[in-house]
Amino acid sequence: MRAARLSVVAAVATAAALTAVTGCTEKSDAKGDGAIQVTATDSKCDVSKKEFPAGHIELAIQNKGSKVTEVYILFPDDRIVTERENIGPGTRQTVTAEVKAGDYTIACKPGMKGKGIRQTVKATGGKVGKRDPRLDQAVAAYREYVQAQADETLPKVATFVKAVKDGDIDAAKAAYAPSRIGWERTEPVAESFGDIDPKVDVREDGLAEGQDPATDWTGWHRLEKALWQDKKITDREKELADQLTTDLKDWQERVGKAEITPTSMANGAKELLDEVATGKVTGEEERYSHTDLVDFKANVEGAQKSYDLLKTVAQENDAALVTELDQQFAALNTLLDKYRADKPNATQYDFTSYDKVGKDDRKKLSDAVNALAEPLSKLAAAVVK
Known part of the structure; x- marks a missing residue:
């Protein structure tokens, strides 16, 4: 348990809108320029794409602030899809995750406290294929x-x-x-x-x-x-x-x-x-x-x-x-x-x-x-x- 958590809402949601991928998906273009660039500062959480294909996605995170930060992908009810913490000032990290079509929030938490600075994003389409x-x-x-x-x-x-x-x-x-x-x-x-x-x-x-x-x-x-x-x-x-x-x-x-x-x-x-x-x-x-x-x-x-x-x-x-x-x-x-x-x-x-x-x-x-x-x-x- 960290020193502080995102506040959360207990909610029941439909599987279609809110569940993570349960089968293998076609990758969105997660490498290089295809990655979703997340730039965190002490007062901003800039996201390069507000809409992207569902499937395997990659966040390329850069912390340009003065504080250690965390970055989350969240369902609309604040359940966590994935997270990465301990991103120090001046450092970069990448996070690979699976998301199904639907609405999400990307949140940066300067100082790893509070609800964070948030951006709403949408995953669209995505072909479900056969997983290994x-x-x-x-x-x-x-x-x-x-x-x-x-x-x-x-x-x-x-x-x-x-x-x-x-x-x-x-x-x-x-x-x-x-x-x-x-x-x-x-x-x-x-x-x-x-x-x-x-x-x-x-x-x-x-x-x-x-x-x-x-x-x-x-x-x-x-x-x-x-x-x-x-x-x-x-x-x-x-x-x-x-x-x-x-x-x-x-x-x-x-x-x-x-x-x-x-x-x-x-x-x-x-x-x-x-x-x-x-x-x-x-x-x-x-x-x-x-x-x-x-x-x-x-x-x-x-x-x-x-x-x-x-x-x-x-x-x-x-x-x-x-x-x-x-x-x-x-x-x-x-x-x-x-x-x-x-x-x-x-x-x-x-x-x-x-x-x-x-x-x-x-x-x-x-x-x-x-x-x-x-x-x-x-x-x-x-x-x-």
């Missing part, structure tokens, strides 16, 4: 994976919630990080719905303008603060624990119906690395519990799952990229292993408390994340070559 069956298999396998993660999360959340409702602070602390692993592995899918993530994973500084933390802040991090900073469980925390269960059951029921495409899998893997870079490495995500490395590991696992499922096709299209990704995933996982907690009966998710990880070590982790994130940003394009 291996990509269909990858999508099907990933859909099973995200459903399994949700199914496995609910019992762990039940353990956490029971401890909160029993008033057992120590037991609740022990159950907190494990209850988040499945969510962190598949967070981009949950975020694509728009309305669930702000209920369960928002931090206090990520609340929408006008929201009151005393009444509007819900989810894991609100309970994290109560356990580690306030060191008390009141009736309000017990209510919030029940609400967390309700909201995550909603996620569990909906996640299997999420719109998933090969490019959304690839872009989601990059988004998970962005989550690490903007929240876990900085220590902002778990600022009270300091369990950031558990989230870190889960994000990397989720990114690697998407990559592994797409790897066969990517290998044929860009063997050098696959070699680099294999190396960088291995390097990052090896580095993470150095921070495992040294204690009896430790599990694979017992890591050093992040407040004990010094500045130099955090820099090493950040460098390893960046070394993986850069080639991972090219995976979507490799899949649809």
Whole structure:
């Protein structure tokens, strides 16, 4: 969960207008001059084309502003088609995505805050063709994976919630990080719905303008603060624990119906690395519990799952990229292993408390994340070559 999210609207829309492509499409002219040029500044979000063919599209993004920015493609109800964050001043990035005919919004978010500066665009036409069956298999396998993660999360959340409702602070602390692993592995899918993530994973500084933390802040991090900073469980925390269960059951029921495409899998893997870079490495995500490395590991696992499922096709299209990704995933996982907690009966998710990880070590982790994130940003394009 980033420091701030786009505000979102929960809406039910017709599949024809609002779903991402579920079959392979003819590419729009996504290379060179055919790419949609997005120029972001601190006050503008200029888009070179307001209308373009549906199918595989490419955004060629340039940040000419003074702030780090994010760029989103959004459905009309603010559900996320794809996104790219951590676009530094003076840098360029490309994003490959699949869109069906319909209306969309391209949003730039200077400082990665607020609703962003928006441009309405339209995807027209687009021929649905036959997708490589291996990509269909990858999508099907990933859909099973995200459903399994949700199914496995609910019992762990039940353990956490029971401890909160029993008033057992120590037991609740022990159950907190494990209850988040499945969510962190598949967070981009949950975020694509728009309305669930702000209920369960928002931090206090990520609340929408006008929201009151005393009444509007819900989810894991609100309970994290109560356990580690306030060191008390009141009736309000017990209510919030029940609400967390309700909201995550909603996620569990909906996640299997999420719109998933090969490019959304690839872009989601990059988004998970962005989550690490903007929240876990900085220590902002778990600022009270300091369990950031558990989230870190889960994000990397989720990114690697998407990559592994797409790897066969990517290998044929860009063997050098696959070699680099294999190396960088291995390097990052090896580095993470150095921070495992040294204690009896430790599990694979017992890591050093992040407040004990010094500045130099955090820099090493950040460098390893960046070394993986850069080639991972090219995976979507490799899949649809």
